[in-house]
Amino acid sequence: MDFEEVRLSSLSRSIGITSFDFRELTPNPAGVRSGQMWRARWDDVVATVFIDSLVGGTRNEVRVAPITIGADSADERAIVLPENSSTLAVELSVWPQLVTNIAEVVLERWVANVERFPSLAEIEQAAASGDLSYGFPILNNSSQRAADRRLLELVMESLASAADLISGNGSLPDLIVAAGITVTALAKRLNVANAIALGLAKGTVPLDLQQARLLSDLLERDPTELMRANPSVSEDLVTAVTSQGRHGAVRQIAVVDRDTDSEALATIVQGALALAARGDGRWVARVDLYLQVRLGGRA
Numbered sequence: 435m436d437f438e439e440v441r442l443s444s445l446s447r448s449i450g451i452t453s454f455d456f457r458e459l460t461p462n463p464a465g466v467r468s469g470q471m472w473r474a475r476w477d478d479v480v481a482t483v484f485i486d487s488l489v490g491g492t493r494n495e496v497r498v499a500p501i502t503i504g505a506d507s508a509d510e511r512a513i514v515l516p517e518n519s520s521t522l523a524v525e526l527s528v529w530p531q532l533v534t535n536i537a538e539v540v541l542e543r544w545v546a547n548v549e550r551f552p553s554l555a556e557i558e559q560a561a562a563s564g565d566l567s568y569g570f571p572i573l574n575n576s577s578q579r580a581a582d583r584r585l586l587e588l589v590m591e592s593l594a595s596a597a598d599l600i601s602g603n604g605s606l607p608d609l610i611v612a613a614g615i616t617v618t619a620l621a622k623r624l625n626v627a628n629a630i631a632l633g634l635a636k637g638t639v640p641l642d643l644q645q646a647r648l649l650s651d652l653l654e655r656d657p658t659e660l661m662r663a664n665p666s667v668s669e670d671l672v673t674a675v676t677s678q679g680r681h682g683a684v685r686q687i688a689v690v691d692r693d694t695d696s697e698a699l700a701t702i703v704q705g706a707l708a709l710a711a712r713g714d715g716r717w718v719a720r721v722d723l724y725l726q727v728r729l730g731g732r733a
Contacts, residue, residue, distance in 0.1 A: 462544045466678050469552025471501055471520065471545040474536065476596035477694045481589045482545060483536070484528050486554040492669045493597065494538040494676045499554060500586045501528045507582040508569025513561045521546045527569060530554045532590045537597040538678040539699070542685070597676050597699055602664035607637040609653050609663055624648055630708045639707040640664035642700035644693065667703060674717040675702050683725050 466472070470485045483498035505514045508527035515526040526548070533554060551557045551566075560566040572580045610620065621631035624645050633639030641649070641664055646657035653660060680702070688698035705724035706717065 462678070466496055466538055466541060469548050471522075471526075471548060472498075472541040473543045473545055474498070474540045474593055475542040475695075476540045476593060477696055479589055479592045479596070481586070481593065483541075483593075484548060484554070486533060489535055492672050492676075494673060494678070495535040496538055496541070497533060497535055498593075499529050499533040500590055501526055501548075502586075505569060507579055509579055509583060510568050510571040511583070512569045513557055513566050514569060515548065515551065515557070515566065519550045520548045528554070528557060529586060530558055532586055534590050534594040536593045537676045539676040539680050539684060540593055540596050541678045542681055596696070599667050599672055599675075599699070599703060602640065602662045602666060604637055604663070604665045606641065606660070606663040606665070607635055609655065609660070610635050613653050615652060620649075623652065627708070630704065633704075633708050637665045639704055640667065640700070642697055642704055644697060668717065671703060671706060671717045671721075674721045675699060675706070680721075683729060686729055 463470070466485060466488065468485055468487050472483055472485060474481050474483045482501050482503075484501040486497040486499060489495040489497055502508075502512075503522075503524060503526065505525045505527055508514050511531050512527040512529050515528060517523050517525055520526060522545070551560060557566065561568060572583070574580065615623075617628060617631045617635050620634060621628050624631065624634075626645075630639055634641065641660055643657060643661060646660040649655075649660060650657050655663070683702065684695050684698045687693070687701055688695050691698065691701065693701070702721065702724065705728060706720045709720050709724055
């Protein structure tokens with residue numbers, strides 16, 4: 435077991451999803467839909483979520499609530515589902531009050547279908563009628579169950595903000611000109627192709643965080659300030675990179691580049707923008723082309 439597996443195992447254990455080896459599960463279904471359970475993973479956060487509904491929008495959002503294996507951690511806010519509720523054939527605890535919207539690209543792997551209760555509304559109605567029960571109240575805020583709930587709250591907050599591509603004010607070209615940096619020097623400093631360096635200089639390609647750190651001393655600006663100087667990202671491009679089907683490519687680039695998922699997503703956006711002049715006007719096609727070039731048969 436490598437370091438990454440150990441880290442994920444530790445994170446998963448704290449929220450009750452270690453009873454199953456997710457690598458052994460059936461491949462992901464063709465689409466995300468209500469009533470499914472998925473493992474969500476982004477940067478250092480991993481959780482199992484219940485898909486309540488498809489929201490759509492620019493980031494391909496889905497409405498989700500955390501769902502855990504077993505009933506041990508369930509408190510008065512969690513609703514316990516019986517073993518015959520899902521294809522996992524174990525008790526589950528779902529937390530309707532922690533519902534939030536996340537981008538589809540955060541979803542890594544399908545886990546199961548909750549066939550008897552395919553929406554949070556149906557789960558809550560069943561609890562209200564007495565067909566389902568809530569967990570036991572937390573009596574001590576220093577207990578493990580209280581800590582589990584606080585962790586779930588933090589996890590859901592993190593997942594809600596994941597894959598949120600920063601749109602800047604477009605002042606990066608002015609900063610580059612003011613510093614007297616040529617396209618050639620920019621490409622050399624960042625170790626990127628001239629096409630990407632030219633895009634940065636023209637304001638058509640954004641910096642990622644690692645590149646902002648490399649340019650920080652040259653431009654005499656904090657990396658965060660440089661990120662805010664990026665061009666705004668087209669909503670159509672955001673949609674093209676945040677579907678569930680992009681998760682695998684994000685993970686591959688993150689592993690190869692030893693980056694976070696957030697940085698890998700920014701890399702994909704940057705690569706697609708660099709190819710824009712050669713594309714056919716469709717962002718999905720540009721993203722596909724970049725990933726084909728970058729990952730080859732692994733895309």
